Amino acid sequence: MNPEPPRTTAHPDQPGAPAVAGPAEARRWRALAVCLVAGFMTLLDVSIVNVALPTVRVGLHMSESGLQWVLSGYALAFGLVLVPSGRLGDARSRRAVFLTGLALFTVASALAGAAQNQEWLVLARLFQGAAGGVLVPQVSGFIQTLFQGAERGRAFGALGATIGLSTAVGPLLGGLLIHLFGPQDGWRWVFLVNLPIGVVAFPIARRLLPPPRPAAERAGHRDFDPVGVLLLGAGTVALLLPFVQSQQWHSPARWLLLPVAAALFAAFVGWEVHYGRRREPLVSMALFAVRPYAAGVLLSLVYFAGFTAIFFIFTLYLQAGLHYSALAAGLAITPFAVGSGVAAMVGGRLVSRLGRRLVVVGLLLVLAGLLASALAVQLWSGPRVGWTTVLPLLVAGVGSGLVIAPNQTLTLQQVPVARAGSAGGVLQTAQRVGSAVGIAVVGSVFFAHAQGRHPDWATAFQLGVWVAAGLVLVALLVAVEDTVSGRLPRGRDSRGNRS
Template sequence: MTGDGIRAADATGRNRPPGTAHGHASPARDERGSGEADPRRWKALWVCLVAGFMTLLDVSIVNVALPSIQTGLQASPSDLQWVVSGYALAFGLTLVPSGRIGDVLGRRTVFVVGVVLFGLASLACGLAPNSALLVVARLVQGAAGGILNPQVSGLIQQLFRGAERGRAFGLLGATIGISTAVGPVVGGVILNGLGEQTGWRWIFIVNLPIAAAAVLLAMRWLPDPPARDPESRIDADPVGVVLLGAGVLGILLPVVETGRGGAGVPWWVAVVGLAFLIAFFAWERSYTRRGRSPLVDLALFRVPGYAPGAAVGTIYFAGFTGIFFVLTIFFQEQLGFTPLLAGLAVTPFAAGSAVTSAIGGRLVSRFERSLVTVGLTVVLLGLLWVDVVLGAVHDSSLGWWLAGPLLVAGVGSGLVISPNITLTVDRVPVERAGTAGGLLQTGQRIGTAAGIALVGAVFYSGIAAGGSLDAAGALRVAAVLVAVALGASALDLRNRRRGAREPA
């Protein structure tokens, strides 16, 4: 669809603010436009959420197993760095192209391919005889996660409308928040139960039954791929794929290595990556003017709410994911917690986020950007409370003292992630939903990597100076990032209110 097509879709009221269509809630429909709600839509949603949870959990679950992997495979620090960073890199590289492929070929098809590939890569990780093969398997696993995740947000837009879409995105937000926080807990439970020698392998192998069930249920409940003209030609935009991939790789590679304490990739590589991204946008504009179908239709950024929502999401992910990075390491290395206890210590954040994500999905159609702004304010207040506690408590009781402020921050986070996703993609046409979702998640991955790099640099600065880990300073950096996201959300709120007052 061209940029004019996107604007036309908005003008007809097809993708209006959450829960409205000429003043009334519109029914959930499938992509065939029949106006009838797909009776399988909630079952399809749960299949998508379980598969998405599996891929997002693997971002953090491996952290607590790194010492066991190092012992079991005689892995070097560089190998361990790539076990974590390689997953994030491959994940971010495949998001947008796979979202575009899902839009064209059908989201169920691409979803199933991603789940199968993820399951096979998980098995390869669990059976890896050496660190080199483990790194390769993790790269494939990350790519598979990037293949299937854009299909989840695309399917939500395809299957749900009005208030139901907000509730569906609320459940997606809860999935994102919980998976980010409980990874260390799940990893700790597996290691405690099966032993550190072999337990790390089961962290990966446990994905197999989940992937198998997801494939079977997806074939049964996800909507059929759209009918295509066999003579029609798919415009793959290979130059756009290469330019975007080089740009994302160039930006992510130095920041994820710096965030893990590495120094193997110089920072000028990020500048080169930025140059590739600029070239990508120039190419996409030229490609569109020639009447071709670009990888990313730049008219997406003119869809009301998309650009500011993507900015808020990117900045917020840079801030809040650093919280878990800092605290799980601080509890283990500074206070002597076991991996399981360290994971349990940050679960109040996950609990608060899980509850309010579902609530936020129901409230977003009523309060819109105001809800996200309030949520960011609550997160910031929770982090300020965390800073006060860190300055006052210095013994093993710190985990208990932090439960309250982390719960408050989690409650606020649940009002940010899912409502912001809903508002960001609400007016994007369904046929561009996968691309829009992939682009949105790419921004989140870049934000996560950059935030952990920045927070990690401050966190380890104390050791470099001959002292201890600087958890308080690192969390203040996370709080500043959340404050910047709050400012961006407040600016969007002001613009929305100004636009509402102006005549149509």
């Protein structure tokens, strides 16, 4: 019997070129692991702060506006730099950009944990958000570079699990840290917990992550497009600011920024088309001619608007309405985190066979879980509501795991490796914009019934869930349309091939 031939994989810098598996293959998965640990750390800080806000307010005597900026400042800075940093990784060195983002994020976390006043913490959070935005798009870029075929689906499954877990487990981890270190200084460990992770991850990442491709292979992709960066950055700020400041900026004048944002994005698209005729733009508009990419970005935008808002209003309902501790509120959300993490790994393995149909199934489960959660609160709205929502949140979590990871894979599978960073940055920006818009829209419905002398917390939560479910339904319609359209002949992708 002849011995089995060695498995081959693509070289990280030359996709498709054979290379003997073994230690090199194990190295790729270890490189992915360190990327996911760092990515988890940055995405965790989007949600972990929610349960710490009451203790932050007491510890630093913060105003309502200051607290809002602790939350929204991170999201704003994070979303602002995603696409430019993704493009920078494509054009120069993903490893160098990743390591820079990791080092800056670790330093920013130390500064946030050491904050002595409101202004210090707000600035540290802006710094932290920007550093996270530098790091995160490199992760999807490395997956595109290191993996192909079914393995890429598994790798994106791991990334999807990381995104889902980081969002869902944040309140639990934040509550646990405050419980362990006390209400006075426990909030500091919400930030300081990142220090040992960053210090350990940096040398490992430096050793495992692949070096940049030779300059000759990156010819034509080294331009950075500063005008595109400015237009996209200004448009992102104009779009996000009215939503992330919705609870503090009550003037209707804030909505005037939305047409400004639309004009800036229109100018950005026009400039990118013009610039792309001569050089490599910040974001190639040809990417949006690829049906799976365009559909996946839109689906992420709408789904994250509904998905992220649930944790925001559920945590407020439990802590402010039912007087749960930070730890108890975090534990109540754990079923979603468990379901999401397990299903994301399974979804990463199934997506190559089932395609967008898997996302449709996931969205149906999310809808069922959300509506069952609203029904559970309607029937049992007392202190034990955390127990009555265990099964509905588990179902919604399983569905979410079948949405995020497979959608990542399907969205980016036809993107050229040379544009993986900027394409991943656009996808992440859609997720962050969706989260900000969803929290503002769902939160406004929630607060309309959760304020005043006699707030109706249960009704506020149920109405918020209905709005979030409506957003998930829109995402479902996008997925169904893409599933149906995918069976029909389409145009050409960003490389000139038929999709």
